Amino acid sequence: MADRKAAIAGIHEYPLRVAPGVASMQIKADSARAALEDAGLKWEDVDGLYDAGDGEGGGGLGLAAYLGINPSVIDTTQVGGSSYEFHAAHAMRDIADGKCKVAISTYGSTAASQRIAIGTGGRGGGGWQANMEAPYGSTLISNYAMVAHRHMHDYGTTSEQLAGISVSTRKHAMRNPEAVQAMTDLQFVGINEISVQDVMESRIVADPLHLLECCMISDGGGAMVMVSPEVARDIKKPPVWIIGSGEATKYQENGGDITTSAGAQSGPLAFGEAGVTPDEIDIAMIYDSFSITVAVCLEDLGFAPKGQIGELVADGALSFDNPDAPFALNTDGGGLSSNHPGMRGLFLILESVRQLRGESTSQVEGAKLAVAHGNGGLLGGSHTGGTVILAAD
Amino acid sequence: MPNRPQPSFPELITQPFWDAAKEGKLTYQTCDDCDAIVFTPRRHCTACGSAVLTVQESKGEGTVYTYSVVRQNRMPAFAELGAYSVAYIDLDEGFRMMSTVTGVDDPVADISIGMRVKVEFEQQDDGEYPIPVFKPA
Numbered sequence: 001m002a003d004r005k006a007a008i009a010g011i012h013e014y015p016l017r018v019a020p021g022v023a024s025m026q027i028k029a030d031s032a033r034a035a036l037e038d039a040g041l042k043w044e045d046v047d048g049l050y051d052a053g054d055g056e057g058g059g060g061l062g063l064a065a066y067l068g069i070n071p072s073v074i075d076t077t078q079v080g081g082s083s084y085e086f087h088a089a090h091a092m093r094d095i096a097d098g099k100c101k102v103a104i105s106t107y108g109s110t111a112a113s114q115r116i117a118i119g120t121g122g123r124g125g126g127g128w129q130a131n132m133e134a135p136y137g138s139t140l141i142s143n144y145a146m147v148a149h150r151h152m153h154d155y156g157t158t159s160e161q162l163a164g165i166s167v168s169t170r171k172h173a174m175r176n177p178e179a180v181q182a183m184t185d186l187q188f189v190g191i192n193e194i195s196v197q198d199v200m201e202s203r204i205v206a207d208p209l210h211l212l213e214c215c216m217i218s219d220g221g222g223a224m225v226m227v228s229p230e231v232a233r234d235i236k237k238p239p240v241w242i243i244g245s246g247e248a249t250k251y252q253e254n255g256g257d258i259t260t261s262a263g264a265q266s267g268p269l270a271f272g273e274a275g276v277t278p279d280e281i282d283i284a285m286i287y288d289s290f291s292i293t294v295a296v297c298l299e300d301l302g303f304a305p306k307g308q309i310g311e312l313v314a315d316g317a318l319s320f321d322n323p324d325a326p327f328a329l330n331t332d333g334g335g336l337s338s339n340h341p342g343m344r345g346l347f348l349i350l351e352s353v354r355q356l357r358g359e360s361t362s363q364v365e366g367a368k369l370a371v372a373h374g375n376g377g378l379l380g381g382s383h384t385g386g387t388v389i390l391a392a393d
Numbered sequence: 394m395p396n397r398p399q400p401s402f403p404e405l406i407t408q409p410f411w412d413a414a415k416e417g418k419l420t421y422q423t424c425d426d427c428d429a430i431v432f433t434p435r436r437h438c439t440a441c442g443s444a445v446l447t448v449q450e451s452k453g454e455g456t457v458y459t460y461s462v463v464r465q466n467r468m469p470a471f472a473e474l475g476a477y478s479v480a481y482i483d484l485d486e487g488f489r490m491m492s493t494v495t496g497v498d499d500p501v502a503d504i505s506i507g508m509r510v511k512v513e514f515e516q517q518d519d520g521e522y523p524i525p526v527f528k529p530a
Contacts, residue, residue, distance in 0.1 A: 122398070132407060137463060208461075
């Protein structure tokens, strides 16, 4: 296993998924304070700031001013929902280089309260990519759905198999009080464990994806504190080590394979740096914008050969309490059933840390290694893959 | 007559594609140095970086690489359309573009991956740019 260059020392997941009357920047600041408290560190200890530019007047110029801190590393990587895997990767390098010792990355969003149609709105905003897509009414969901259709065509993957991802994820969500509250506040119909049949009987939003294969749109946010090994010695809880990372981007290419994501590049880089293999992983936190996102990314990370993921995820097999499962998937309830305010990447790392500390509501006993893989942008279009390997102390 | 969202200008990168569309031409580029196919329009070759590209006119014939039928959307321009398809089309010349397959009775039942399609420039109620869509060949 790789050297231990940097650790996650503190985390916070903002508990509310519907938070009217709260600004995104307030969620970010509240989460920063709570994550620092979780670590036993002080506001003034922060010397590294990583931010995806979310929030009102935030980003590299605004967030430090709003928080009232004076970091000496400012990294404003914004690559969609995987931004937080990139932040962890960059913080690991910057901390190893001695550029900072206590780095924070925060997230805040009020997508639900603002009624933002992330999945079903069109491609607006102008620009060269929008000009080629907006006339066709391409929704975000239809973009991912096109990946699912091609995967089914090429490999015989079925909707019933993909539904298994929703089944295990909902099972985990029902054990997580914040996820149950989220589904309640967002007025989900049927807040209970679900079956493959339930998924298949939910309405199709964009063929072949059913409603129960699509993530929620919530408010929310959170924060993580990343520290040097020296700082990690004195924190309140066991440090969780960042031992490998990979970054990549992918986009539509003439003749390209839409069923392979950027994870095929970022995954091997991360596992290679960490010096571990997918069969050693206990917890896989994979960006579940949709069922197909998880399926494709698990294949690309090496958990199944390309085209063969269906068998692995079928019938909710990747649940935390299945002794035959090679690893547990999305044990917090995922974006499907717990938390998706637009950029879920942070929560993948937060739940990985909870598992490796023994704090998850669907705890895998003795979990030692986790992979957090974010997919930002459009799986069937331009997107990023960010992979982080995390290890228990 | 449909009323799809128009491309939005000024936007210098895709302007040549849409100017050609006004004349009923579906265009792509080839690299003079390495013969790569380039789409959407650029002033450089995405394969070798060359600045010497030639605009070509496609015959507009190709196959459906993949598609989805949108059942739910919150876009005013598409609210009345009912279920409609979004597709990536592989043109025979070797480039892939997003479009839609129209001219079928039931997009859920009548569109399939690999089906042959041909471009049609669909005139719009409002706006000067016809939109290239595809119909079963």
